[in-house]
Amino acid sequence: MAARAGVSKSLVSLVLRGDPGVSPARRGAVDRAIAELGYQPNRVAQVLGARRSGTVGVLLNDLRNPWFVDLLDGVTATLDTLGFSPVLIDSATLRRVGGSPVEQLLKQQVDGIIVVGTTEDGEQLRRAAAVVPVVLSGTYEPADLGPGVEVDVVVNDDVDGAAAATRHCVELGHSRITHLQGPGRVGDLRAQGYRDAMAAAGLAALTVPGGMSEESGYAAARRVLAGAPRPTAIVAYNDLAAIGALSAAHDLALTVPEQVSIVGYDNTYLAKIRHLSLTSVENGTLAIGVHAARFLVERIGGKTPARRVHQVPASLVVRRTTSRPGV
Amino acid sequence: MAARAGVSKSLVSLVLRGDPGVSPARRGAVDRAIAELGYQPNRVAQVLGARRSGTVGVLLNDLRNPWFVDLLDGVTATLDTLGFSPVLIDSATLRRVGGSPVEQLLKQQVDGIIVVGTTEDGEQLRRAAAVVPVVLSGTYEPADLGPGVEVDVVVNDDVDGAAAATRHCVELGHSRITHLQGPGRVGDLRAQGYRDAMAAAGLAALTVPGGMSEESGYAAARRVLAGAPRPTAIVAYNDLAAIGALSAAHDLALTVPEQVSIVGYDNTYLAKIRHLSLTSVENGTLAIGVHAARFLVERIGGKTPARRVHQVPASLVVRRTTSRPGV
Numbered sequence: 001m002a003a004r005a006g007v008s009k010s011l012v013s014l015v016l017r018g019d020p021g022v023s024p025a026r027r028g029a030v031d032r033a034i035a036e037l038g039y040q041p042n043r044v045a046q047v048l049g050a051r052r053s054g055t056v057g058v059l060l061n062d063l064r065n066p067w068f069v070d071l072l073d074g075v076t077a078t079l080d081t082l083g084f085s086p087v088l089i090d091s092a093t094l095r096r097v098g099g100s101p102v103e104q105l106l107k108q109q110v111d112g113i114i115v116v117g118t119t120e121d122g123e124q125l126r127r128a129a130a131v132v133p134v135v136l137s138g139t140y141e142p143a144d145l146g147p148g149v150e151v152d153v154v155v156n157d158d159v160d161g162a163a164a165a166t167r168h169c170v171e172l173g174h175s176r177i178t179h180l181q182g183p184g185r186v187g188d189l190r191a192q193g194y195r196d197a198m199a200a201a202g203l204a205a206l207t208v209p210g211g212m213s214e215e216s217g218y219a220a221a222r223r224v225l226a227g228a229p230r231p232t233a234i235v236a237y238n239d240l241a242a243i244g245a246l247s248a249a250h251d252l253a254l255t256v257p258e259q260v261s262i263v264g265y266d267n268t269y270l271a272k273i274r275h276l277s278l279t280s281v282e283n284g285t286l287a288i289g290v291h292a293a294r295f296l297v298e299r300i301g302g303k304t305p306a307r308r309v310h311q312v313p314a315s316l317v318v319r320r321t322t323s324r325p326g327v
Numbered sequence: 328m329a330a331r332a333g334v335s336k337s338l339v340s341l342v343l344r345g346d347p348g349v350s351p352a353r354r355g356a357v358d359r360a361i362a363e364l365g366y367q368p369n370r371v372a373q374v375l376g377a378r379r380s381g382t383v384g385v386l387l388n389d390l391r392n393p394w395f396v397d398l399l400d401g402v403t404a405t406l407d408t409l410g411f412s413p414v415l416i417d418s419a420t421l422r423r424v425g426g427s428p429v430e431q432l433l434k435q436q437v438d439g440i441i442v443v444g445t446t447e448d449g450e451q452l453r454r455a456a457a458v459v460p461v462v463l464s465g466t467y468e469p470a471d472l473g474p475g476v477e478v479d480v481v482v483n484d485d486v487d488g489a490a491a492a493t494r495h496c497v498e499l500g501h502s503r504i505t506h507l508q509g510p511g512r513v514g515d516l517r518a519q520g521y522r523d524a525m526a527a528a529g530l531a532a533l534t535v536p537g538g539m540s541e542e543s544g545y546a547a548a549r550r551v552l553a554g555a556p557r558p559t560a561i562v563a564y565n566d567l568a569a570i571g572a573l574s575a576a577h578d579l580a581l582t583v584p585e586q587v588s589i590v591g592y593d594n595t596y597l598a599k600i601r602h603l604s605l606t607s608v609e610n611g612t613l614a615i616g617v618h619a620a621r622f623l624v625e626r627i628g629g630k631t632p633a634r635r636v637h638q639v640p641a642s643l644v645v646r647r648t649t650s651r652p653g654v
Contacts, residue, residue, distance in 0.1 A: 055434065072417065076421060076426070087435055243600055
């Protein structure tokens with residue numbers, strides 16, 4: 001194709017990268033050749049001899065839960081530094097129409113896959129992991145991606161984060177603190193952190209299933225807050241469930257934080273909305289994204305270390321939804 | 328590659344599609360060949376003679392504003408019916424690291440591009456539009472994608488939607504209604520709808536720049552609500568700006584809706600969060616996604632109609648942030 005345009009391969013490359021130093025005439029020659037031949041840059045890259053696509057697939061589990069947004073910033077910035085670009089697939093949307101998110105990523109010739117959050121695509125990921133490296137971020141699942149396949153895991157310290165959220169309530173003077181438990185291994189670890197902190201304070205732990213959506217958090221909190229004795233604090237699995245709990249308190253005419261304190265997890269932009277102003281656990285998603293991208297690119301580059309589990313620290317951000325009980 | 332695996336091309340195709348009717352042994356043979364050769368399905372599709380990648384690029388302008396989520400459902404479902412799959416690029420994230428969102432989509436060999444929302448990638452889109460069809464959804468910009476390039480536009484009726492939001496406030500008895508204006512042509516159209524409705528009611532219109540984020544909406548509403556005479560209602564450009572206005576009212580100790588009514592636009596899941604319960608304009612994003620995908624696939628199929636501008640209706644959803652003034 002470079003020959004056809006009457007220009008050098010490096011010029012083609014400059015034009016494709018949008019380099020401003022190329023004269024309009026020479027750019028025009030390349031553009032015409034591209035249009036005429038129906039060439040697209042990836043095919044051109046192959047012609048130019050690139051060994052890899054330079055693309056990393058990012059499998060998002062649900063665009064409706066914004067916890068991954070900062071993680072994606074970390075992934076994108078790190079990939080860019082290392083010469084790769086991300087393409088995103090929204091797993092939930094594709095699955096609703098019966099599509100195959102992982103297969104779609106492989107069709108895109110990605111050099112590797114970063115799984116973001118707990119996914120239902122375990123079986124497909126096992127097939128993919130035989131072909132390209134896979135890194136899990138913000139999730140431990142799927143735990144096994146096939147014989148001999150080493151998969152790195154980058155997560156925050158869920159036990160420590162949930163324990164910090166619970167200790168915060170204990171230190172404010174709460175004793176009836178209920179945990180809305182979420183799904184999967186991450187849900188188990190956050191529940192463990194909650195139970196550890198309750199036990200350390202000599203308090204009885206009570207966990208109820210609360211899902212990971214606003215709706216499920218609302219339903220669970222409504223049941224809990226309508227019961228007797230009513231808890232004075234709720235530690236939720238994530239921000240969405242916590243926001244559901246805020247609404248449940250509102251509908252039961254309970255004031256927050258005066259009559260019930262509520263803590264979320266993930267420190268999403270929802271928690272930061274002043275009108276919600278949710279106390280939440282910062283889970284270091286930016287750092288998770290950075291490490292996940294680094295690990296993946298190492299494996300794409302041919303390194304094959306044993307499975308790594310990297311934890312970034314969690315920390316509590318106190319806002320307006322927590323206070324002393326009965327204030 | 329089919330020959331190497333000792334299997335038929337149609338079997339390769341079945342395995343790549345994840346068909347459950349393939350025996351483990353035959354699947355294994357194909358999988359081994361794929362792994363051994365480093366083949367990825369897209370290359371295989373080329374070997375099998377597919378003329379197109381079957382992939383459509385979706386250029387999202389900002390994952391932090393969730394208005395596009397339903398639109399993406401419409402796009403994905405329609406593409407699936409027509410035999411295409413979406414790949415997503417988050418323009419804002421890539422631009423923050425100096426990346427080129429449109430170039431990245433072309434590298435993915437997409438057959439066409441759906442632009443979602445107002446973008447800063449106009450110049451790149453002009454280059455892309457010379458190679459693949461482009462459809463704009465939820466935005467009119469960039470208006471011109473090059474000589475002879477016909478670009479379809481699918482939007483909601485922004486004038487009518489903003490007029491409905493304003494009339495709702497008028498009918499509740501408000502007379503001091505301020506509009507927080509957003510950017511671009513969509514911002515202009517929503518401001519026009521607001522002014523039309525104010526004029527029809529014989530009321531003086533007042534618009535102030537309010538941006539499209541929670542922060543900008545907060546700052547604008549804070550200035551407006553601290554002024555005198557204070558408006559009793561705010562019609563915001565979008566839900567995020569409206570949520571910023573909610574927070575501004577809260578910080579100024581003004582109750583919503585008693586002392587100030589607030590209306591958003593886009594009817595995002597944020598508006599539906601019970602604790603926010605924001606009156607908002609439903610902008611038909613699901614239908615926008617369906618039409619945008621249809622238009623694009625028609626053009627990918629070789630049809631070249633003149634530019635089409637398709638409007639879907641807007642409608643008001645009344646929730647808890649609006650009431651009669653001074654109630």
